[in-house]
Amino acid sequence: MRYSETLVDHFLNPRNAGLMREPDAVGEGEYAGCGDLARVFLRVRDGRVAEARFQAYGCGPTIAAASAGSELIALRPVEDLAHLKPEEVERALDGLPEDRKHAAEVVADAVRAAAGQWLSQRS
């Protein structure tokens, strides 16, 4: 198997999948080459992520990355998330094969976009 157990678990049992009604912020990441797409919804309380949900379209790792990403950001300050690195998402999956690194990038992009939206609305 070329994927970690953690990745497979997120793929088979995605956490926080689906739409969020009236979110405080939404962000999208898209991988141009591949058509992969992730969307992250945030509910924010006291500057921190109170709830996150995602939707993803793409190969297995992208779905797993979105799931792992939604757990990763729970309760973290939105300010921090504006700089979320793909490597952090990849670590949460216990690694990605070389040709699937974009899965982490798409999700990190989406999180940063959502965080950016929330920060700009607030200011």
Add this chain to the structure above:
Amino acid sequence: MRYSETLVDHFLNPRNAGLMREPDAVGEGEYAGCGDLARVFLRVRDGRVAEARFQAYGCGPTIAAASAGSELIALRPVEDLAHLKPEEVERALDGLPEDRKHAAEVVADAVRAAAGQWLSQRS
């Protein structure tokens, strides 16, 4: 095995191989493409072959054909041998593969040459 048992026997135990001293006639056959060479010596009594010997250079079938040919012509009228056909030599070997038919031709050529020599000396 692509050769008949008869051919193999002639090859392993060639009959009448070797030089003849003071023969009544000698004939040679050569296969240009291949370098194969057969030489037939005849001793003639009352117009018939009293003794035949051969020398041959070439692949196995050529040696076998010379041996079979030397048996084939024993006691036959020299006049007949002036028209000896390769097919007769081939039959005496119980057949030859397509790409070795020249073995019979070389030997038939040698026999016809020797017969021709004897006939022309006599006339």
Add this chain to the structure above:
Amino acid sequence: MTRRVYLDHNASTPVHPEVVTEMTPYFADVYGNPSSVHGFGRDAREGVDVARERIATFLRVPPDQIVFTSGGTESDNFGVKGLALARGRGHVITSRIEHHAVLRTVQALEAQGFTATYLPVDAYGAVDPDDVRKAIRPDTVAISVMHANSEVGTLQPITEIGRIAREHGVPVHVDAVQTFGKVPIDVDAMGIDLLSFSAHKIYGPKGVAGLYIRKGTKMVAIQHGGEHERRRRAGTENVPGIVGFGKAVEVRGREMHDEARRVSALRDRLWEGIAARVPDVRLNGHPTNRLPGTASLCYRHVESESIVLGLDLKGIAVSAGSACTSGNVEPSYVLVAMGLPLDWAMGAVRSSLGRSTTAEDVDYVVDSVAPLVQKLRQALPVGAA
């Protein structure tokens, strides 16, 4: 995850037990080089001869018109380049849905100065013979159209194409790698001059295939060296592989017809089972005029590879119609040529059934697909793709 179900027979097949038995002695016992004239060589040669004879009998052609190669790809390269290069220059006709072994070969010929026409296909994936007729030019040197595509399995109208080609005196190469040994082929009735066919798609070993070359067809060799295969393909023969190939074909003669019926019914069961439980799914290719065991399904708004991964985790082997390689989207060019919209084409999954496939296998797959697709769709951005 103890259960394992292999529904990828169009990619490769398990070697038939009788084939393994037949080829095994040719490794350590009958190991001579068939070009050698001694007994060890003659024994090996006989193995090759018997195999050629078996395949010739199956195809109803003379044995000396069969050349052994190293695989379907080599046969395709040989067939297409062999025809084109023997004529030096000119125009080649092929279709948009050929295997890469033909497509990239035609492209390589284009790079050398040949010109090419890539024929379109209809919604079922079939070439229109009339398009072949229209494409033929005075300088057309070869036509190469496959018998059936590995992905959707629609059978091409080869007989009609062969007739048109003959009228114009153009030789026809047919890539039958996916059909040989699965559906009947009559090279004379179908007007085929060259036919590529392979072992590992029909329970024979990998690394061996064949090219039928009709007597009198002007061809050049593309692999140079010794005088093997009547000077048409140099290189010491893969004796065990060829022996296994011959046996595999002989077995096909016995098993092909019943299996086609059985596998065809199982394929219907698969499609009907999935269609009943999964919304927004379609079956690609011609409904009847097709390979018996191939089911190409498209799941709208789901991505092929995620389904393949999900099923793989259940021990099920199917293949993705679209592939994401190093960050480049590749929806199947075959489905695109058939006019499928991208939101369908991206979710293409091929199941290909074979001689060991059972009804229980099929039901297990149906039971696995339905919840998987549902779950994947839940994670889906609204209106994506």
Add this chain to the structure above:
Amino acid sequence: MTRRVYLDHNASTPVHPEVVTEMTPYFADVYGNPSSVHGFGRDAREGVDVARERIATFLRVPPDQIVFTSGGTESDNFGVKGLALARGRGHVITSRIEHHAVLRTVQALEAQGFTATYLPVDAYGAVDPDDVRKAIRPDTVAISVMHANSEVGTLQPITEIGRIAREHGVPVHVDAVQTFGKVPIDVDAMGIDLLSFSAHKIYGPKGVAGLYIRKGTKMVAIQHGGEHERRRRAGTENVPGIVGFGKAVEVRGREMHDEARRVSALRDRLWEGIAARVPDVRLNGHPTNRLPGTASLCYRHVESESIVLGLDLKGIAVSAGSACTSGNVEPSYVLVAMGLPLDWAMGAVRSSLGRSTTAEDVDYVVDSVAPLVQKLRQALPVGAA
């Protein structure tokens, strides 16, 4: 005729029992297509990866610089055409004693507009590196010189040739089909850019070989299709063959050195035994700088094929240096290039010894050769040939 002695290891070899054991599961059990992403495919892929790793370890090169092919002939075609066609046009240097897989490939390139120099060899069959230097021109695009010829076994001065080639920036292809796994090869020290090597000459299966391609060497693929072997050689991998090849090479790592010593001594025993009992016989090739198990003998005034036939009837397999094919004389072009007179060259017989050859085998051969040659010479026209 119960005894059978195989002295034709340069033609092909019996597959090593450990190799058969290693490859057998890859027919009916691990049958996936290595390109498939599911578990069946990954298991097959792993077999291929392990084999590549083993061969890379043996050759001390990175695994991704090894491409699997279908045989030595394909490797040679690929190596020479791959270099030449990547450069479009130019001059190729090779030797007169190459295998036909190289010679006819160079001829095919000449027919496409390339030019070629065929280097002579000395009386031992060795190329003079100085001739290589002199042959190099500004438009030289490739040098292809074999490591050792299958018939006489003389090792070529590859290191010197490699050094000269490098000075001039010309890539070097080496056909090592007869030496790989028999004598040490160091592609870096020897300045080799491409190396052809094969399985069935070293107790691996027929139908699989390799080409080492030094990183950065400008090459084109010659077999077009799917994206296998990092796009350098299209076609489904011959998985069992590759697995067997890897094992064969691993075994060579263990057995090669002791065997070379043992086989070399047996070859001396053969030559000395025959020389003591048969007049007018000579040993061809370099006395020391050669393949360990190869003995090319010439029997003056006897024809090769009649010796091969005579020994075959005693169960002994050797090979003829000259062959009479459909009525055309063919003295070995290798011996002719070495300057052997025709009356010697026509009587060339090669014995090639291997891992199962025993002293009893050798003695049996000596005992069979002596009376046979005597008998054949008796039937000989005086002063013939």
